[in-house]
Amino acid sequence: MTLYFYSKGEAYGEFSNFSPHGIEMDGVWWPTVEHYFQAQKFIDPNYRLKIAKASTPKMAKAMGQSRAHPIHADWDERREVVMLEAVRKKFTTHPALKTLLLSTGDETLAEASPNDFYWGAGGDGSGLNRLGEILMQVRTELLLLQ
Numbered sequence: 001m002t003l004y005f006y007s008k009g010e011a012y013g014e015f016s017n018f019s020p021h022g023i024e025m026d027g028v029w030w031p032t033v034e035h036y037f038q039a040q041k042f043i044d045p046n047y048r049l050k051i052a053k054a055s056t057p058k059m060a061k062a063m064g065q066s067r068a069h070p071i072h073a074d075w076d077e078r079r080e081v082v083m084l085e086a087v088r089k090k091f092t093t094h095p096a097l098k099t100l101l102l103s104t105g106d107e108t109l110a111e112a113s114p115n116d117f118y119w120g121a122g123g124d125g126s127g128l129n130r131l132g133e134i135l136m137q138v139r140t141e142l143l144l145l146q
């Protein structure tokens with residue numbers, strides 16, 4: 001069975017990067033994984049900190065789409081490691097989330113994004129679902145650590 005998640009407040013919404021579960025990375029508190037992930041695209045540390053202070057993850061994502069500030073040339077390769085480290089930190093920071101993730105057993109996890117075919121399953125389910133894959137990797141790591 002596949003467990004789909006996307007919006008906070010819906011089933012497994014805590015698995016979304018938009019869920020209000022902050023993480024500390026590089027000595028900075030990021031209100032959501034989305035804030036951290038979007039900021040890591042950018043070379044300018046001041047712009048990264050501006051994203052850390054964005055009022056919502058939606059705003060952080062919008063700031064992450066800006067190309068007025070230069071992004072790392074190798075971002076397409078770098079983004080996988082950034083996402084894995086951020087998701088790992090989220091589920092080791094918040095014990096209730098760790099419990100929720102482990103409660104999914106070996107079910108497939110998929111981000112039900114209607115238009116993201118890289119991190120999500122995409123509207124027709126043909127997406128790469130990289131976020132779901134990373135969540136399943138972190139779930140395996142947490143299981144082995146128990």
Ligand SMILES: Nc1nc(O)c(N)c(N[C@@H]2O[C@H](COP(=O)(O)O)[C@@H](O)[C@H]2O)n1
Binds near residue numbers: 064
């Ligand atoms: N717009 C939107 N709303 C949500 O509720 C989402 N969970 C997402 N997905 C996240 O968007 C990020 C990818 O952003 P880039 O396009 O690579 O900049 C990633 O965190 C997805 O999980 N989007």
